[in-house]
Amino acid sequence: MVEDAKFLKRKIRAGSIDVHPTEKALVVHYETEATILGELGNPMVGDRKESQKIIRVRNLNENTDIPELAKKIISSCKLISENKYPQVEHLLKYLLNRKETKIVKNQKPPIISETLADPGAFDSTEIDEIAHLTELDDYLELLYEGISEKLRASALILQLARNPDNLEELFQNETLIGALARVLREDWKKSTDLATNIAYIFFCFSSFSNFHGVILHFKIGALIMNIIDHELKKYDLWVEELDRKHKLSNNKSETGLTTDDKCLVDEAQSNYETSFLKYTSLVRKQEQLFRVSFYLLLNISEDLSVEIKMHNKGIVSMICKCLNRDNFELLILLVSFLKKLSIFSENKDEMLKNGIIDKLSKMLCRPEEDLVNLCLRLLYNLSFDTSARLEMVSKGVLNKIVGLLENTQHQPVALYILYHLTTEAQSRPAFVNTQCLPFLKKLILENPEEKSDLIPMALGINLVLDNQCANAMLGESRCFKLMSKRAIKFRDQLIMKLLRNATRNNDLLKLKMVDFLPELLKIVTDEKPFLMNTPRNLYPSTKPTRYDELKVSGKKHLNIEALNSKINQNDTSSLLGNRLKMKIYKTDDGNNGSFNEGDDNDKEKDDDDDDENEFRKKEDFKFECLGCLANLNLKDIQYSKVITEFSLLKWIKSHLESVHVQKPNDILNRTPEVINGFGPSFSSSVFPNHPDDEILEIVRMLSAICQDPDAGKMVIEAGVVHNLISLLNGMSHFIYIHYIILFMKLI
Numbered sequence: 001m002v003e004d005a006k007f008l009k010r011k012i013r014a015g016s017i018d019v020h021p022t023e024k025a026l027v028v029h030y031e032t033e034a035t036i037l038g039e040l041g042n043p044m045v046g047d048r049k050e051s052q053k054i055i056r057v058r059n060l061n062e063n064t065d066i067p068e069l070a071k072k073i074i075s076s077c078k079l080i081s082e083n084k085y086p087q088v089e090h091l092l093k094y095l096l097n098r099k100e101t102k103i104v105k106n107q108k109p110p111i112i113s114e115t116l117a118d119p120g121a122f123d124s125t126e127i128d129e130i131a132h133l134t135e136l137d138d139y140l141e142l143l144y145e146g147i148s149e150k151l152r153a154s155a156l157i158l159q160l161a162r163n164p165d166n167l168e169e170l171f172q173n174e175t176l177i178g179a180l181a182r183v184l185r186e187d188w189k190k191s192t193d194l195a196t197n198i199a200y201i202f203f204c205f206s207s208f209s210n211f212h213g214v215i216l217h218f219k220i221g222a223l224i225m226n227i228i229d230h231e232l233k234k235y236d237l238w239v240e241e242l243d244r245k246h247k248l249s250n251n252k253s254e255t256g257l258t259t260d261d262k263c264l265v266d267e268a269q270s271n272y273e274t275s276f277l278k279y280t281s282l283v284r285k286q287e288q289l290f291r292v293s294f295y296l297l298l299n300i301s302e303d304l305s306v307e308i309k310m311h312n313k314g315i316v317s318m319i320c321k322c323l324n325r326d327n328f329e330l331l332i333l334l335v336s337f338l339k340k341l342s343i344f345s346e347n348k349d350e351m352l353k354n355g356i357i358d359k360l361s362k363m364l365c366r367p368e369e370d371l372v373n374l375c376l377r378l379l380y381n382l383s384f385d386t387s388a389r390l391e392m393v394s395k396g397v398l399n400k401i402v403g404l405l406e407n408t409q410h411q412p413v414a415l416y417i418l419y420h421l422t423t424e425a426q427s428r429p430a431f432v433n434t435q436c437l438p439f440l441k442k443l444i445l446e447n448p449e450e451k452s453d454l455i456p457m458a459l460g461i462n463l464v465l466d467n468q469c470a471n472a473m474l475g476e477s478r479c480f481k482l483m484s485k486r487a488i489k490f491r492d493q494l495i496m497k498l499l500r501n502a503t504r505n506n507d508l509l510k511l512k513m514v515d516f517l518p519e520l521l522k523i524v525t526d527e528k529p530f531l532m533n534t535p536r537n538l539y540p541s542t543k544p545t546r547y548d549e550l551k552v553s554g555k556k557h558l559n560i561e562a563l564n565s566k567i568n569q570n571d572t573s574s575l576l577g578n579r580l581k582m583k584i585y586k587t588d589d590g591n592n593g594s595f596n597e598g599d600d601n602d603k604e605k606d607d608d609d610d611d612e613n614e615f616r617k618k619e620d621f622k623f624e625c626l627g628c629l630a631n632l633n634l635k636d637i638q639y640s641k642v643i644t645e646f647s648l649l650k651w652i653k654s655h656l657e658s659v660h661v662q663k664p665n666d667i668l669n670r671t672p673e674v675i676n677g678f679g680p681s682f683s684s685s686v687f688p689n690h691p692d693d694e695i696l697e698i699v700r701m702l703s704a705i706c707q708d709p710d711a712g713k714m715v716i717e718a719g720v721v722h723n724l725i726s727l728l729n730g731m732s733h734f735i736y737i738h739y740i741i742l743f744m745k746l747i
Contacts, residue, residue: 025056131156154197161204181218206299245272320354342381383420422462450490457494464502496624503631630700639711649718656723
């Protein structure tokens with residue numbers, strides 16, 4: 001290789017200078033020409049490559065001495081000749097006066113990306129030289145010299161490592177990789193720039209799983225965590241020292257100081273300003289080191305065993321301590337890392353101990369859309385924990401999340417979080433004074449589709465269980481009427497369930513529901529029966545009972561990523577609407593809960609499934625209407641007239657007689673899972689149907705009817721009591737107490 005190098009000629013030709021389109025930087029264009037010469041010096045093979053060097057001027061401001069800065073740039077960059085001084089000065093003035101680009105109001109916001117950006121070039125990585133693979137041996141020798149030589153060598157090697165095409169050749173050079181690991185282990189305390197460069201090199205390797213072995217072999221991950229821990233302790237000392245000097249400088253405002261004391265205070269003020277500038281520079285370099293270090297750890301944490309080791313060494317605590325920084329690139333990396341770690345409950349508990357809710361609450365106010373969206377996703381993962389949900393409400397995170405509902409990019413995940421918060425009854429009153437209820441009301445009534453979206457409706461269904469929320473959302477007569485008419489017109493079981501929950505214990509809303517009593521009775525009695533003339537089983541089957549609240553089923557650690565994949569969709573309506581269209585596995589009762597996915601190639605079976613799904617939706621709607629009727633236990637309603645007009649007792653009697661009461665032997669022959677009702681079950685319906693639920697609602701409706709004494713006599717005369725006694729002799733515990741209440745009312 002040395003002999004060949006004698007016949008290699010390289011020329012660099014400087015080109016034009018321009019400003020960077022988005023950053024405060026100059027772009028120097030140049031051309032590299034490499035020529036292989038023959039023994040006589042004649043050119044044989046040549047190649048040209050156009051490149052550019054970026055010179056960043058981040059600290060450029062109105063107080064900057066531009067002529068002096070232009071001279072400094074020319075002296076430090078060999079690609080710029082002195083005769084270009086006027087051009088450099090002109091470009092710097094242009095950068096200073098250039099306005100930052102702003103998003104036009106009517107312009108569509110950029111799509112939020114979850115892909116983390118490359119760390120880019122740092123102060124320590126900038127070097128005027130161009131690295132070559134043929135000179136690796138020279139760079140290796142520099143790693144055995146002083147700190148300045150090691151820094152130069154690391155910057156040149158990093159220049160090669162940032163090109164993925166060079167990684168394989170660097171990886172094969174075991175001596176070089178070993179030397180880099182040694183220098184990092186021995187000298188990281190001596191130079192932050194050196195530690196940043198070498199950590200950056202190993203980060204480049206960590207971007208590809210094929211090279212993770214070399215990082216694990218040299219235990220770079222453990223070393224990086226030690227470096228981060230040490231730097232965090234240094235940062236605490238810097239802050240403590242800066243606060244002490246700041247307090248001394250503030251004594252200047254105190255009265256009664258002598259001349260000597262004022263001189264000391266002035267000196268302290270000057271000392272503080274100098275220390276603050278030094279602190280700012282140190283923090284910037286430290287954050288550059290943190291970016292490549294945490295990014296490296298994030299990449300190698302793909303291996304679960306490595307992530308467990310990180311947890312044991314306190315990775316969560318380290319990340320949480322860094323969340324008080326103001327560097328956007330660092331913050332978006334840290335929150336992404338926490339989001340990945342939050343899937344495991346041990347990491348989630350550690351985050352809560354470190355005050356993650358408070359830290360995320362502050363970041364929700366930042367202007368960066370990507371960071372805010374990532375914070376919401378992390379909050380969503382944390383919201384599977386009860387204590388986290390309660391803390392979000394108590395710490396004021398609720399109001400900030402509600403404020404993001406109008407943003408279409410944040411709306412889907414914000415709705416998921418709010419839904420989780422409403423699963424806690426004690427948290428629901430906090431929604432009364434927010435804009436969540438008006439937003440939901442508008443979303444439901446202005447929905448152009450016939451069917452409502454699941455997640456907003458689930459949120460509303462839980463909220464109206466609280467009387468204050470129900471009154472705030474539906475207390476206006478016009479709103480209640482519009483909601484009821486929409487539910488009846490489109491046969492929307494979700495809206496009807498919301499109305500059913502709202503009228504359960506709210507007499508004001510019950511009075512409003514009375515206006516729709518005839519329509520509800522007509523729906524329940526005139527349409528097809530619930531059971532399609534099949535015998536009913538009063539005992540619990542493998543299908544779960546209905547609940548007044550919609551609950552998220554499944555293990556949280558398995559559901560988080562699947563739900564996050566849905567949130568990635570930008571179209572809110574399609575995201576939430578697809579939840580209703582999802583194909584869900586169904587349980588075959590005859591096989592004790594065996595799963596039947598169905599053959600997609602069997603067209604007839606698919607058609608049957610569609611018909612069954614449609615029938616189940618109609619059943620669900622009728623059931624919710626029946627629940628609304630059962631809620632109307634008002635003494636002012638003349639149920640005796642209602643019974644006569646709609647032949648209601650005949651309908652009730654026929655349904656009670658259709659129930660099949662099992663014999664004791666049948667119960668003993670069933671499996672324990674079926675008896676307890678805890679067997680695995682899935683339904684193609686939004687609300688799983690269970691016979692006991694419908695019987696219970698009929699009994700509750702009878703209880704409401706008996707509020708009218710004349711109607712109670714008609715119930716007895718119709719012989720309904722005999723049907724109830726038959727059910728009482730062999731009923732399940734699920735509705736026992738409701739039968740007792742009914743009989744007490746009848747007596």
